[in-house]
Amino acid sequence: MRSSRWVSLATMILTVSLALPAHASPSPGGAGTGTGPGTGPSAGAEAAPGSPGAGFPDRSVNTRFVTRSGSRLELDGRPFRFAGTNIYWLGLDENVGGVGYPTFFRIRDALDTAKAMGMTVVRSHMMASTGNELSILPGKESGFNEAAFATVDYAIAYAGSIGIRLVLPLTDEWSYYHGGHRDFTDPYGLPSAAFYTDERVIADYRAYVRHVMHRVNPLTGRAYNADPTVMAWEFGNELEGMTSDWINANAAKFRAWAPRQLIAAGRRFDIDADTLAAPGVDIVDVHYYPPTAAKVKADAAAVTGAGKVYIAGEYASTAASTELLDPVAADPNVTGMMSWSLFGHHDRNGFVQHDDGFTMHFPGDDAAMAESVRAQIAFAGKVSPARRAPALGPPLITQVDKRAGLNELRWRGTAGAAGYVVERSARGRWTAAHRGLLTDDRTPWIDPGAAGDVRYRVVPVDRHGRRDAPSEPVRVAASQTVLTDPVESTLLTSGHANVAITPGDGVAVARPAGSSQAWMSWNRPGTQEVRFDVVSRGRPDVQVQTSEDGADWRTVRHDAHHGRVTAKTGGADHVRLLWSGSTGLTRATLRSADPAPVDSAPGEFGLLTPAPGAENVLGSPVFSWSPAAGAGYYTLTVSTHADLRDPVLSGTGITGTSYPAPDALTPGATYHWRVTAVNALGGTNSPVASFTTRPLPATPAVVDDFEAFADSAELARAYARNPGGDPITPNLAPGEAGQAMRLDYALGSAGYAGVTRTFGPALDVWGHEGLELRLDHAGPAANITIQFVTGGIYFEHTLTPASPGPIRIPFTDFDHPGWAPSGPLDLSRFEQLSIYVGGGPGSGRLTVDQVVAYPRSDTTR
Structure with a gap:
């Protein structure tokens, strides 16, 4: 509990200017030899956004309320x-x-x-x-x-x-x-x-x-x-x-x-x-x-x-x-x-992620x-139809790393882009480095075809297939990496002081936070050259410094032309820029030596799952293998032929050691597969392995026939009432061939009532066509929703039974509830079953019996 002696906020505002001082900026670091940016408490911290700069254009088109x-x-x-x-x-x-x-x-x-x-x-x-x-x-x-x-x-x-x-x-x-x-x-x-x-x-x-x-x-x-x-x-x-x-x-x-x-x-x-x-x-x-x-x-x-x-x-x-x-x-x-x-x-690349569904x-x-x-x-x-779609802005290549000698690109996407074409140029002509479009979810992307010095650019394509302004080209040498920092924050820096990040016209501008000198430093081992993009009213007031330990700094010669400051940094591990006055920094680009060059093709490795000779493998297996020393990426080939011709599944650019099958394989079939490890100097094949998929089931799988419950109390413990809904009570009742579950409910203010059973362990109903259950409803007209959870993902279907008897619902008729996240239907992990009754006020009774997953081969009804 906070102290009640605090004064009223309303009273306080009357005594304080509306233009309160901003929070203090980090203390500036020294610019000379022997002054290290990593020694003070502000080193590595993120600078708060500064007061807006003069570079942002006020061009509001909202002129009327x-x-x-x-x-x-x-x-x-x-x-x-x-x-x-x-x-x-x-x-x-x-x-x-x-x-x-x-x-x-x-x-x-x-x-x-x-x-x-x-x-x-x-x-x-x-x-x-x-x-x-x-x-x-x-x-x-x-x-x-x-x-x-x-x-x-x-x-x-x-x-x-x-x-x-x-x-x-x-x-x-x-x-x-x-x-x-x-x-x-x-x-x-x-x-x-x-x-x-x-x-x-x-x-x-x-x-x-x-x-x-x-x-x-x-x-x-x-x-x-x-x-x-x-x-x-x-x-x-x-x-x-x-x-x-x-x-x-x-x-x-x-x-x-x-x-x-x-x-x-x-x-x-x-x-x-x-x-x-x-x-x-x-x-x-x-x-x-x-x-x-x-x-x-x-x-x-x-x-x-x-x-x-x-x-x-x-x-x-x-x-x-x-x-x-x-x-x-x-x-x-x-x-x-x-x-x-x-x-x-x-x-940096891809999208910002959030997990609320x-x-x-x-x-x-x-x-x-x-x-x-x-x-x-x-x-x-x-x-509110728009007059025309806005143009796409250019992407930004933010990083080119080396993965076993291969170039791995990251780019910052652009709003409105449906995809991108990565183009490369070795001698002046731009050509696509891949087939089709790459999406923002495909970054980082490995280029399997580049050798030697090369330039890259990323071209955005809108949802109508139109290309727009490409990114600025980035040059990368055969044994070099590139880091581009657009100074939108200080998260990529190893230290900074006296920096205020302000908005410019489509860019962020890092400016001195006061009259003192500002600096930013970066720790990239083996940095060979740097480029800083700056804005300035006159000649930029800057210094470029290097250091081996981040503590002792020396100033190196730089060139400044047309808003760019460049310098050779001789393989230093630490680089920093110091600037003052009207100068602002908009981008830092650092080219460094490949930290882990390769000298041979990848080493030998083996296949793990499905295990060689495995039977009854589920239709959408996860392929996995042991890591190959020196591998940059892997390719996967799956075929029904032992010589791997006419593959039914191919994957490439795989950077991990597993790959989930995106589509179900044919049940009851034999497959052959191989993985190839690739780096800049060649490829190494795994042995070819075989497995057989599980055949489709021929008989129903019981979800619940209610025969295992000794009494209604045990049933009620298994089928818990949804506490947010109206009253509903499960009781055992006579069924077609034994026991059934009778749900007595009274709908009121909530408008729904329901019960849920959680299965432990989860049921395996893979390969079945849908759910069948016998329903008998008495009372005012009501909607009945069957809901289940597989692999943590919710699915549901709502129906109104016209007459008592068995009802079949194909799994394809189940949708995700509007309040729940989407996801795959993993019938090998059937974890939960819920039954809900919804509608207007009134009491009723719903009898449920013989809940089974029926097989695809069953056409008797």
């Missing part, structure tokens, strides 16, 4: 409807290296991706944050952290420059890394419900909101509350305890502070009646996990019927489909739909995600 007319939004007197998404982390991130500020590139790339999908509104509740040292308001005693506004300033300014509007929740119901409304109650030792009733807490929340709204963005020269890019302020994300008095009082305050922007409110699920009745609320925000078109349309009718604007502020991106979005697009009551949630490219990348990591992305693009085209 979105307005409300009854239950509709308008822009320039015309209806304004939108497709949108959530990019919650724009102000403060958790997904790359722990909690920290996102780089300007990640902010820009994610917003560009939304734009490329045709989206015009983004919701982000990390644009306001409390309760930790990196947030806007770390705590009452510490006051505001002005350094935390740098990423928010940039996100708002950049969104405006590409025509994106923002919905900004001001706090959160939930206590994640960014904080929430409990940060206002905890200092007083109060329960969270006091956020809506205690006058001190309410005053602190309002003071925080006032400070955020009145913030003057140095990139635009406009206060947040005077920027048309901010379409709406939302009281908070999914606030559950709002009262009518609280809503009305805060709406009046916020309206006075931001008179030309809109006020939004919403709870976690369903519609809060108090928001419908509040005269100061413009937009009612409803969330869906999962959504259905019928529910969205019904909620939109209820909200617009009360004279408010309806938006779906969050819906599961995994549920995006034409079946959901086409009817919604045709309904003018639906102003906007915003998926959860979009992530862009990583600073609803992560969305463009154009999609797999078929299901790609379908979701296409559905959202189509929805955007219906509700």
Whole structure:
């Protein structure tokens, strides 16, 4: 419990200037020989984003505010409807290296991706944050952290420059890394419900909101509350305890502070009646996990019927489909739909990953995600068609490493790219280094065909197959590696001091944080040459230094031409750049010697699984082998012929020692396989091995016939009731050939009731066609959902049995629930079975018997 002696935040703000000093920058290190960057406490730490620099162009295209007319939004007197998404982390991130500020590139790339999908509104509740040292308001005693506004300033300014509007929740119901409304109650030792009733807490929340709204963005020269890019302020994300008095009082305050922007409110699920009745609320925000078109349309009718604007502020991106979005697009009551949630490219290669089950990348990591992305693009085209698709920016080759003498490339992707062509040039002519397109998920990528000195560039291709601006070429010698640091952060450096990273025009600019000299150092053994890209009003004021131990430094000669500083560094292990004045650093490129050159082809190795001669191998095996000394990558060949002709499965560029079969092999067949280890000097083959796959089962596999239960109490222990649902009780009852399970239920406020059995160990129903079960239902009409879990992935199917008897559901008819992540159907690990009843209020009885997995060969019914 925090001390109650803390003064009121509202009182404190009256006594402190709005322009509080930023957090202190690391102490600058020495520039001369003998001064090492690794000796102080700041060495290796990440620098916070600095105050925005003069290089960022203020070119907002959002010159007019979105307005409300009854239950509709308008822009320039015309209806304004939108497709949108959530990019919650724009102000403060958790997904790359722990909690920290996102780089300007990640902010820009994610917003560009939304734009490329045709989206015009983004919701982000990390644009306001409390309760930790990196947030806007770390705590009452510490006051505001002005350094935390740098990423928010940039996100708002950049969104405006590409025509994106923002919905900004001001706090959160939930206590994640960014904080929430409990940060206002905890200092007083109060329960969270006091956020809506205690006058001190309410005053602190309002003071925080006032400070955020009145913030003057140095990139635009406009206060947040005077920027048309901010379409709406939302009281908070999914606030559950709002009262009518609280809503009305805060709406009046916020309206006075931001008179030309809109006020939004919403709870976690369903519609809060108090928001419908509040005269100061413009937009009612409803969330869906999962959504259905019928529910969205019904909620939109209820909200617009009360004279408010309806938006779906969050819906599961995994549920995006034409079946959901086409009817919604045709309904003018639906102003906007915003998926959860979009992530862009990583600073080095690939995408930023998140594990909540609803992560969305463009154009999609797999078929299901790609379908979701296409559905959202189509929805955007219906509700707010774009005049033209934005051009693709150039990628950036961030690294060329050596893997057993072969070049391994990483590149930072570009928003809107469906894929890339890596091109190489040895003597001036550019040619594709591979067939087809490589995706962002294919980085790092090994070039199997390069020999000697070569140049690379990466060409982006959009979803229509059009090529766009290539990356800047990168030269790499036969025994050399390349590292490119775009100085979006200091994570690649071995030390730094007095550095402020600021946004420029499409780049980050590392500038001196004050009048003292700035420096950055890199530790790359055997560095032979460096190039620093700089911006400067005149001749750049720089020094290049090298060191063998990171402590004793010597200055080396450099050349400076056309914004580039180059130097030979003689194989030094440590390099650093020192600069001052008006000079800014935008990129560092280091070329170093191959740390592990090879002198022979890979060594011999053996195959592990499937074991040579193995039988009854499952149809989608994982192939594995022992490592080969000196291997850069492996190729896999699988064939039904002993001489490996006409392979049914081929894989190449495999850097590990295992490879899962992407498709099921034919049951009951014999296969032959071999792996080849490859490096820059040749290839080494493994012996050829054979195995036989398991034949399809010919008889049903029992999931549960309920015969093993001694009494109803034992059955109830096995089939646990879902605690979130309405009452339901399992009991043993007579079945067709023995015992069955009778579920007595009473549907009420939850609208569903269900039971779940977990199998230990998991059942193996591989190769079967689907589930068969006998159902007998009595009571009001109800939907019956059969749900199961295989390999940790949920699948379900909903039906309404017309008459008692056996029902068959092919496994192909089961889909992932909208609230659950997608994944493969691994029937060898059938771990859980659930049975749910859903519908309107009322009591009923469902009898379940003879749950089996039926075989594909069974055609008797």
